[in-house]
Amino acid sequence: MNKTAKIYIAGHTGMVGSAILRQLQADGFKNIVVRNSKELNLIHQEAVRDFFEVEKPDYVFLAAAKVGGIQANNTFRAEFLYDNLMMASNVIHASYEYNVTKLLFLGSSCIYPKFANQPIEESSMLTGALEPTNEPYAIAKIAGVKLCENYRRQYGCDFISVMPTNLYGPNDNFDLKTSHVLPALLRKFHEAKEADSPTVEVWGTGTPKREFLHVDDLASACCFLMEQYSDGAPINVGTGTDLSIKELAEIIKEIVGFKGSIVWNSNKPDGTPRKLLDVSKIHDLGWRHQIELVSGIESVYKTRFIPT
Numbered sequence: 001m002n003k004t005a006k007i008y009i010a011g012h013t014g015m016v017g018s019a020i021l022r023q024l025q026a027d028g029f030k031n032i033v034v035r036n037s038k039e040l041n042l043i044h045q046e047a048v049r050d051f052f053e054v055e056k057p058d059y060v061f062l063a064a065a066k067v068g069g070i071q072a073n074n075t076f077r078a079e080f081l082y083d084n085l086m087m088a089s090n091v092i093h094a095s096y097e098y099n100v101t102k103l104l105f106l107g108s109s110c111i112y113p114k115f116a117n118q119p120i121e122e123s124s125m126l127t128g129a130l131e132p133t134n135e136p137y138a139i140a141k142i143a144g145v146k147l148c149e150n151y152r153r154q155y156g157c158d159f160i161s162v163m164p165t166n167l168y169g170p171n172d173n174f175d176l177k178t179s180h181v182l183p184a185l186l187r188k189f190h191e192a193k194e195a196d197s198p199t200v201e202v203w204g205t206g207t208p209k210r211e212f213l214h215v216d217d218l219a220s221a222c223c224f225l226m227e228q229y230s231d232g233a234p235i236n237v238g239t240g241t242d243l244s245i246k247e248l249a250e251i252i253k254e255i256v257g258f259k260g261s262i263v264w265n266s267n268k269p270d271g272t273p274r275k276l277l278d279v280s281k282i283h284d285l286g287w288r289h290q291i292e293l294v295s296g297i298e299s300v301y302k303t304r305f306i307p308t
């Protein structure tokens with residue numbers, strides 16, 4: 001990408017899109033195009049086509065998506081399937097119609113089977129049943145991967161798919177009903193400390209294991225892959241290390257300085273038992289994450305909860 005190439009970031013107000021925008025700006029890209037969801041509703045095919053007709057971007061980062069934690073995925077199942085299918089279809093098809101030089105589609109580690117061998121290789125997609133709580137989201141993301149793969153096969157489009165592990169960072173969602181575990185626990189422990197509560201409720205059994213990547217590392221990987229990777233197969237992005245939800249809760253409790261105890265609510269779902277990504281493919285290309293988990297969580301906690 002040269003510094004004056006026109007780059008469209010779909011979803012620039014979200015956690016991932018805003019991190020990609022910061023990274024591109026820091027790297028000196030001068031011609032970045034964005035629209036918020038009021039200006040351009042990506043679910044509407046005609047609106048997307050009109051936007052591409054006017055702007056004709058050279059590069060597209062497709063980070064727009066309806067996302068959420070385990071409960072949001074399991075509750076808003078129709079929207080997670082429909083909205084994500086429509087956004088991916090409309091943007092990928094318009095990118096083909098308007099000759100985009102390269103497109104990067106953001107998927108998710110939940111595209112892999114619930115009981116995939118660990119660490120999860122890219123080739124395990126579609127080899128087994130999905131985790132039921134996020135099956136609609138996963139199906140939409142698998143469709144996005146397959147759109148990229150097949151527009152490449154049929155038309156030679158340089159469309160790639162990137163599968164990040166669980167993410168956290170600036171601009172995360174801290175709503176306790178719809179967020180992912182890491183922002184939820186930061187907020188729960190912080191509010192419990194402020195209120196002098198004796199306990200904090202954490203969902204599930206604490207035994208599932210997750211891998212967490214700071215979104216600034218994902219943004220750096222996306223910019224790297226836009227330059228270095230051209231293939232129909234998805235590529236994983238993660239740290240290569242995971243921990244149990246119990247261990248995560250203890251780390252966050254310590255960072256926040258909450259002195260009470262943790263109460264486990266096993267009426268809430270655990271989800272996939274483990275989803276550690278095999279990151280050897282991106283490591284072999286020369287990219288590694290930079291931000292370690294404890295310092296990453298500390299920085300999010302300070303920025304979001306500690307007044308300056």
Ligand code: GFB
Pocket residue numbers: 068069070071073108109110133134137138165166167178179180181182184185201202203204205208210245268269270271272
């Ligand atoms: O982060 P999370 O919502 O998503 O939950 P998934 C991870 C684990 O943390 C589950 C537990 O075992 C939860 O039960 N957990 C404990 C909590 N306390 C909490 C809490 O207060 N809030 C939340 N949200 N979880 C999502 C998928 O799965 O991961 C998406 O549903 C997507 O589709 C995303 O793939 C990355 O890792 O289980």
